[in-house]
Amino acid sequence: MFLLKPINHIGQYTLFLGQTLRKPEKWNVFGRNILAEIDKVGVDSLGIVTLISLFVGAVITIQTANNLDNPFIPTYTVGFAARECIILEFSPTIICLVLAGKVGSNISSEIGTMRITEQIDALDIMGVNSAGYLAAPKIIAMIISVPLLVIYSIAIGIYGGYLAGKFTGLVPPDDFIYGIHFSLKPHYIPYSLFKSTIFGFIIASISSYCGYYTKGGALEVGKSSTTAVVISSIVILMFNLVITQLILS
Amino acid sequence: MIEAQGVVKIFGGRTILHGIDATFETGKTNLIIGKSGSGKTVLLKSLVGLYDIDGGDIHYDGRSTISLNRKQKDQLRREVGMLFQGSALFDSKTVEENVRFPLDMFTDMSLEERRERANFCLQRVNIINSNHLYPSEISGGMQKRVAIARAIALNPKYLFCDEPNSGLDPVTASVIDELISEITKEYGITTIMNTHDMNSVFSIGEKIIFISEGNKAWEGSSDTIVDSGCQQLEEFIHTTRNIVKHLK
Ligand SMILES: Nc1ncnc2c1ncn2[C@@H]1O[C@H](COP(=O)(O)OP(=O)(O)O)[C@@H](O)[C@H]1O
Ligand SMILES: [Mg+2]
Numbered sequence: 026m027f028l029l030k031p032i033n034h035i036g037q038y039t040l041f042l043g044q045t046l047r048k049p050e051k052w053n054v055f056g057r058n059i060l061a062e063i064d065k066v067g068v069d070s071l072g073i074v075t076l077i078s079l080f081v082g083a084v085i086t087i088q089t090a091n092n093l094d095n096p097f098i099p100t101y102t103v104g105f106a107a108r109e110c111i112i113l114e115f116s117p118t119i120i121c122l123v124l125a126g127k128v129g130s131n132i133s134s135e136i137g138t139m140r141i142t143e144q145i146d147a148l149d150i151m152g153v154n155s156a157g158y159l160a161a162p163k164i165i166a167m168i169i170s171v172p173l174l175v176i177y178s179i180a181i182g183i184y185g186g187y188l189a190g191k192f193t194g195l196v197p198p199d200d201f202i203y204g205i206h207f208s209l210k211p212h213y214i215p216y217s218l219f220k221s222t223i224f225g226f227i228i229a230s231i232s233s234y235c236g237y238y239t240k241g242g243a244l245e246v247g248k249s250s251t252t253a254v255v256i257s258s259i260v261i262l263m264f265n266l267v268i269t270q271l272i273l274s
Numbered sequence: 275m276i277e278a279q280g281v282v283k284i285f286g287g288r289t290i291l292h293g294i295d296a297t298f299e300t301g302k303t304n305l306i307i308g309k310s311g312s313g314k315t316v317l318l319k320s321l322v323g324l325y326d327i328d329g330g331d332i333h334y335d336g337r338s339t340i341s342l343n344r345k346q347k348d349q350l351r352r353e354v355g356m357l358f359q360g361s362a363l364f365d366s367k368t369v370e371e372n373v374r375f376p377l378d379m380f381t382d383m384s385l386e387e388r389r390e391r392a393n394f395c396l397q398r399v400n401i402i403n404s405n406h407l408y409p410s411e412i413s414g415g416m417q418k419r420v421a422i423a424r425a426i427a428l429n430p431k432y433l434f435c436d437e438p439n440s441g442l443d444p445v446t447a448s449v450i451d452e453l454i455s456e457i458t459k460e461y462g463i464t465t466i467m468n469t470h471d472m473n474s475v476f477s478i479g480e481k482i483i484f485i486s487e488g489n490k491a492w493e494g495s496s497d498t499i500v501d502s503g504c505q506q507l508e509e510f511i512h513t514t515r516n517i518v519k520h521l522k
Contacts (some may be wrong), residue, residue: 050379051378054379122380139364140280143358143360143362144363144364144365147362148357150322150351150354151350151379151380152348152349
């Protein structure tokens with residue numbers, strides 16, 4: 026019996042996606058909404074992405090350096106390991122989990138509030154496709170913003186590692202730079218961006234869905250935004266496993 | 275004219291509306307009255323198509339709504355305006371943007387023309403110099419008036435109001451009532467309004483439908499309501515009067 030509820034939600038979520046994919050009423054309004062959302066979900070996340078990437082990049086480098094004190098392993102390995110770690114997992118997955126918390130709860134509470142204050146009913150009455158009007162620009166904005174944020178996070182993370190190596194004296198700058206160029210596998214970057222695009226879609230669509238079907242009052246808006254964060258995080262982790270297995274092995 | 279024929283609405287196995295027949299006349303303020311929880315909102319939202327009904331049919335000037343396809347439904351919605359219990363203005367948009375919204379979405383007017391039309395509607399509800407304020411920056415009564423301006427922006431033929439004056443002080447409430455009644459006459463709109471306020475009934479009610487526990491218990495005009503012969507309605511009026519007496 027406990028399986029019935031998730032299956033119900035998956036069905037309703039699929040219908041919801043179908044509804045968001047309908048042709049917008051007015052293309053120019055749609056375009057403007059996408060730009061506004063990119064500003065909200067993308068530009069406004071730059072601060073937190075910078076902060077986390079810088080510090081985690083630094084910590085990865087310091088810990089790797091401290092654990093590789095074997096004289097037979099060259100120091101540039103630290104730069105190499107930090108790069109792999111940041112490109113493959115930290116930037117695409119951890120940053121997306123952070124975004125699920127920040128952007129996901131935001132999307133869900135915004136749409137949820139519109140639901141309980143009948144703003145969504147007001148859209149429906151006018152003949153506006155409310156799911157499409159509200160969710161589609163957010164989904165598209167996330168699909169565009171998240172890969173860009175991830176590229177940015179990779180750059181900042183590696184820079185954080187470089188600074189940490191330099192100022193602790195654990196990894197000389199030249200060795201670190203040699204390390205981050207060492208044995209580059211060019212398909213890792215597209216893999217990372219592909220993954221993060223999927224995650225961006227997951228965050229925006231699941232959070233919109235949770236907000237759109239909020240019932241009740243202010244308390245339920247809070248609950249559905251928590252649900253949005255939890256479910257999108259779990260789905261991101263599941264997809265991470267599947268995508269990694271399919272592409273990299 | 276809007277006609278409800280045996281409208282049934284069920285939520286999760288619980289029947290909320292038990293087959294309601296009613297006609298709502300053009301150019302008149304038609305009221306649906308009843309206690310809180312009697313099913314007024316559900317009836318209004320079923321009439322307007324926000325809820326799919328589980329039985330019966332609704333005719334808009336002869337057009338049966340259950341046989342319309344999605345395109346025809348969207349078309350019909352352009353002819354409908356609605357006021358919600360809590361005004362339901364978009365809080366991320368300014369007063370002017372709220373009123374302009376239906377015009378932005380559904381007309382090919384230039385920005386200049388849309389602005390002009392929005393200002394005309396705002397003036398009609400006596401809102402001036404507030405175009406750039408957000409809903410959270412204006413009073414409850416003003417929010418209701420902006421919502422009226424937004425509802426009439428596209429010249430609707432049908433206007434639905436769900437307790438438009440709830441949560442307002444009595445003076446502001448009667449201003450909103452009068453405004454709705456005037457606009458109904460001016461543009462020959464078929465207006466359907468929910469209320470539990472007997473003041474609205476006596477001041478603007480023309481045709482009145484009394485709902486009790488999801489059934490239509492009485493139908494008539496504000497002149498005949500005092501001696502309706504319907505016991506539930508008499509109780510309803512009586513309790514309201516007693517409350518007013520206590521206040522005095
Ligand atoms: N979406 C819904 N799902 C389930 N029950 C509902 C829903 N909306 C209203 N109801 C129930 O229908 C009854 C009538 O509610 P409503 O029409 O809101 O009353 P009111 O006359 O105060 O507007 C109430 O008992 C309410 O619990
Ligand atoms: Mg109600």
